[in-house]
Amino acid sequence: MSFSDIHAPITNNAPITDNVGDNSNNTNSNNTTNSFNTTIHGVAGRPPVSFGGAFYAYIHDISNERCWRMVIIFASRVVADEWWRAMSTSTIDFLKNNIQRITPQFYTHNTAQWNFYTFFSDKRVRNISDKFRGKMFIVLEHDHDGRGITIIPLQSIVDHASGDWFSIRSKANASQYWYYDETLGCITISEIQRTSFRITSVNMHEGAIMVKADQITLTVQGHGFVVPRTAARIPGSLTLGVTNSQAEAFRFKFEDLDRGCFNSVRDGLRFVVCYVPGGGGNLGWELSL
Structure with missing residues (x-):
């Protein structure tokens, strides 16, 4: 299969029109030193992007409407996402197809099959639950x-579904995006334009929620x-x-985007994205829509 066989979104390399940064003074798509902030550690007056915090989700019993409603605090x-991967891929008979992910903040379980409330006390799931002790509670x-019911905060996130299309931006400066420059034949950093990348986990099915250890590939629409x-x-x-060639596609871990394995390096009047084996680059990158 070649890259042209993959379904792609209608637009690509589109100008940035959201409000993550003020581009009113940027008139040069080459990102000269006059229009591009050369530091990757943030811009004065613009708050840094959140690096995370507690995440909340409901889980509801579908076998009856009376009880076993819970909130999970991750x-x-x-x-x-790691917990969902562990639950959804488990080979334990009573876990198969038990817990369903409706949205990132809403799950269901079936107590007629197994009660999720016993997650940390049921010895039969200890090989899973022990990995999450101290990282979540119910x-x-x-x-x-x-x-009465607890009202959990709405947390807007980008769902990391394998096979979807994403923009990639700096976690420290949300106005800096990856942009595939056709004239250079490489990915650059831009505050004016951004490219849509299809991110695919090579070891999971399409639509699976990607986790840190997944091997992934990136596809640029219409290019490869x-x-x-x-x-x-x-x-x-x-x-x-x-x-x-898909066989030549670069495979790296999903967590490499976050842990500094890609850096920005000056190339004349531009900054290009470079791979840093083993990490040690900037503060990392995140996915956006």
């Missing part, structure tokens, strides 16, 4: 006759699969180009 949405809600290449003009750096 240490972060990363923990929530709060029992009122039964139906009790009427992202691959690191040596650039003679930037000694010692691996820029990100594209290839038509």
